[in-house]
Amino acid sequence: MEIKETELYSKGKVPAYGIGRTLHQEIKLPINPALGKAEQDEYRWVTASAAKNYYPND
Numbered sequence: 263m264e265i266k267e268t269e270l271y272s273k274g275k276v277p278a279y280g281i282g283r284t285l286h287q288e289i290k291l292p293i294n295p296a297l298g299k300a301e302q303d304e305y306r307w308v309t310a311s312a313a314k315n316y317y318p319n320d
Contacts, residue, residue, distance in 0.1 A: 265298075279316045280312075281313050281316075289305050291303065291305065
């Protein structure tokens with residue numbers, strides 16, 4: 263999987279987008295014990311061509 267970060271937004275947060283392929287439809291966003299919460303809180307399915315819209319210009 264490839265991960266890219268974009269520009270800062272609200273409260274200095276940095277969004278990171280990962281693009282990969284999976285054979286599974288169920289996505290798990292587990293709790294990180296060190297944080298006491300999930301590190302990620304959102305995912306979405308998009309086509310490969312639509313995924314380009316989420317990446318910053320390289």
